[in-house]
Structures are given as C-alpha cells and as structure tokens.
Amino acid sequence: MVIVSKQNPLVKELSALLEKKGRRERGTFLVEGEKMVREAVACGMDVRRIVVREDYAGETFDALPRVTLGGGAFAAVSSEKTPQGIAAEVALPVREVRPPAGRCLLLDGLQDPANVGAIVRTAVAAGYGDVYLADCADPFSPKSVRASMSGVFFARLMQGAREELLAALAGVPVIAADMGGEDAFSFRAPEVFCLAVGSEGRGLSPEVRARADKTVRIPMDARTESLNAAVSAGILMYALRTSY
Amino acid sequence: MVIVSKQNPLVKELSALLEKKGRRERGTFLVEGEKMVREAVACGMDVRRIVVREDYAGETFDALPRVTLGGGAFAAVSSEKTPQGIAAEVALPVREVRPPAGRCLLLDGLQDPANVGAIVRTAVAAGYGDVYLADCADPFSPKSVRASMSGVFFARLMQGAREELLAALAGVPVIAADMGGEDAFSFRAPEVFCLAVGSEGRGLSPEVRARADKTVRIPMDARTESLNAAVSAGILMYALRTSY
Structure with missing residues (x-):
C-alpha cells in the first residue's frame, strides 16, 4: 500500500x-x-x-x-x-549524563547545526567518544545528522544544562579553546581531559570559562581573527590527541 | 537618489x-x-x-x-x-599563475563553495598564502566569500586548468592527502611544499595523484571513512606546518 x-x-x-x-x-x-x-x-x-x-x-x-x-x-x-x-x-539514543570514559568534548553554545554535525563526525574520528552539548543546536536535526555522516550513531551525545554537564565533568581537566591561551601544538594534554569549544561569535560562556583549568589557542596569522567552528574544533581535537 | x-x-x-x-x-x-x-x-x-x-x-x-x-x-x-x-x-583580484612563495595549497575538485571559503580562511591563518584551485567552486561566489570571512582578500587565489597549475608547481614537493598515506602527524614536511587536497566524494584527480611526491593521512577511528573537506584540510595544514 x-x-x-x-x-x-x-x-x-x-x-x-x-x-x-x-x-x-x-x-x-x-x-x-x-x-x-x-x-x-x-x-x-x-x-x-x-x-x-x-x-x-x-x-x-x-x-x-x-x-x-x-x-x-x-x-x-x-x-x-x-x-x-x-x-x-x-x-533517539537516550544518553544519561555521566562522566567521560576518556578524552571528551564539550560544545558550548554552538548554534549552527551543520557545524555541530561536522564536529561530531570529527570527534568520532579523533577518539573523543563522549560529547557534551550545552546550549547547542540539536545534533539530531536533519542538517546535523547529514553533516555528521554516521557520527551521531557512534558518539555518545549528551545534551543538558551547563551545570549538569559541568557536574559530570567534576575532576576532569577542562582545556578550553581561547585566543589568549597557550599554543595548542606545544601543550601536552593528559590522557583524560575535556576539550571545551565555544561559538565563533561569542566564544565560551562565563560558566565554562570559569571552569577551565587551561586555555589553548590555534596559532594564526595576525590578519585572521578566528576560524570556522568545525575547522577549529577539528584542529584542536587532533592537536591535543596524545596518541599520535 | x-x-x-x-x-x-x-x-x-x-x-x-x-x-x-x-x-x-x-x-x-x-x-x-x-x-x-x-x-x-x-x-x-x-x-x-x-x-x-x-x-x-x-x-x-x-x-x-x-x-x-x-x-x-x-x-x-x-x-x-x-x-x-x-x-x-x-x-576581482587578477592573479597570474606563478610558483609559490612558501608552503601552499592545491585544491583539487572541491565543489562546495562554503568548504572552499572555509579552507581559504584557514589557509590564511595557517600561512598557506598561495592557493591553487583546480576544478573547484569559484572562491568569489557569495557563499564562498562569506565562509572565507576576509580570507579571499589575503590569500593569493589562482584558478586554472590542472596542467597549468601543476606546471607552476614544478620542482615543489607535492604532499597529497590520501587515506593510504603516512600519518600526517609523524611526517616532517620541508619548508616549501604544496599540500594537495581532493574532494570528499571523489578524492584526488589522477593527474594530481600522479604528481604527488608523498601521501599523508589523518589517523582516524576505524568507523570513520572521511572528514568534512574543510575540517580535514584544516587539520592537515596545521599538521604539516613546520614552524609551530
């Protein structure tokens, strides 16, 4: 029929x-x-x-x-x-918010669904299996699912309020992307850590910034202010991997 | 009026x-x-x-x-x-096709204008000032210009036929992105080289593949086949920079 x-x-x-x-x-x-x-x-x-x-x-x-x-x-x-x-x-995979199993990613206020999807795709590739999403575009929207390729099937996606997500990260070193931070390529990350990435426009939220143990930046030509959020998250995820 | x-x-x-x-x-x-x-x-x-x-x-x-x-x-x-x-x-900046001044980028068949723009943006940030575009979306389209932020003002964008672009790269080591290549993070690039990146779907053209002196890959979880073209170009540009 x-x-x-x-x-x-x-x-x-x-x-x-x-x-x-x-x-x-x-x-x-x-x-x-x-x-x-x-x-x-x-x-x-x-x-x-x-x-x-x-x-x-x-x-x-x-x-x-x-x-x-x-x-x-x-x-x-x-x-x-x-x-x-x-x-x-x-x-929809129902994912209880829990502490990470290894290196993980916190997305802070990313509103572009295609960027969220592309980041989830990269997170799976780079071994950031636990992805926390605070105030982000829904990763299960059509645009995000498409951009993630099959990333939304493999990543453990946890959506929640910032406080709840940060509570699950208690004791985990938070390394946050920030223009004023240390060169991410000379920084040696611990085995378990959380990379926090804010939006292109607004950067990190005050709550995540306050929780950061360390900030890192991508070295850039002076004429460039920032990179696309998915590109910069990808570069940082790979820069901080310890197991090359 | x-x-x-x-x-x-x-x-x-x-x-x-x-x-x-x-x-x-x-x-x-x-x-x-x-x-x-x-x-x-x-x-x-x-x-x-x-x-x-x-x-x-x-x-x-x-x-x-x-x-x-x-x-x-x-x-x-x-x-x-x-x-x-x-x-x-x-x-439109009129750019004669000429050999690169330093490390440079060859985009091979990238048809998505937003990806082309995001890559130009990253190329400026990462110090790949000369960008050769073979069979790519026009970097001066509205979508590409927007995604490049101001990258199209700063990069030296050269559009042309593959043979013409490859001729300008005579004598320059071409390092091409390919799944079967060496881990890009353990490879040490020379000071002047050309990073060649193909499209997500079709990869490198036969002409560029034949010209490659070396192939490099981004190490990835086995469940991932590829990354977004702009993300993967960004990761490779930074992986191959010698001057961290």
Missing part, C-alpha cells in the same frame, strides 16, 4: 521530525539516504521503520518494517532538496 | 554578480555586511562602489562612490537571507 496523502497521520508524524519538538515528542529522528540508513542498521541503532518513496529502486532492508509513500508525501517528510527516496526512522 | 527598480541597469549588473558568468564579465564580486566591507577597504582591495539599502544606518564609507537602493532592489543583489543592508563591489 502506498500512502499518498500528506494529511495521513503517519506522514504528519514523520514530517514533525523535521523539528526538535516533534523529535522529542515521538522519541525518534530521521536518517536519510541509502548509505546512512545502511550504517544505522549495521551499527545496531533501534530502527523503527524504513520509509521509501514508491519509485525508489535501491536496497530496501526487507527485514525491517517498511512504509511506502507517494512522491508528495515523501517530500513532506524529507529535508533534502533532491531526496534519494529512502529514510529510516530511528529511536 | 534612491534606485528602487530591479530593472535599473546597475541593479541588473550587480545582481548578475551572484553568478560566476556575471562576475567574470564585469570583473568584480560583491562583499556583504559591514565587517567584511570594512576589511575590504582597510586591506586595500580595489573597491568600486559601496551599495547601501536606503534604511541602512551603519558606517557608509563616505570616501568611496556610493549607490543607494530601495529594499526590493537591494534584496535582488544580495545573497543573504537577512541582509544587513550594506555591500561593496570589489574588483
């Missing part, structure tokens, strides 16, 4: 996943494109259903519940300009 | 700058927002005119020729969703 109406209750619920409120209420998020869907399935995410457009001709993951939508209904649930025609509805 | 019509010849010419063809024909590009305009003026770019919206209340750079547009006409020349109301028309 093909659902063609955008007024169909399931289509309405799936399109509500485009917004944070809808994701929270339903407890799921949407992953688009064959590659990402395959990765979600392969890495054991709780995939609730596969959503395909009626003309979709690729892999359909037949072991999973599936719903088929007409072109207009699929477009209503998709966030892509030119959707591939396949998506998966995946349960 | 305020120009209100979108059919006004100047408005039509300025809005043609949104496309590469228009920029090439007119030999200029548009820089938006007070901060970027101020930087363009301060660093001696050839600013042809300031373009302001009639309700704009900020700095207007009175020493320069100025044109005032109505809201609709300004929106037609702007690429911003919520324009500040000020822009500058700046002459």
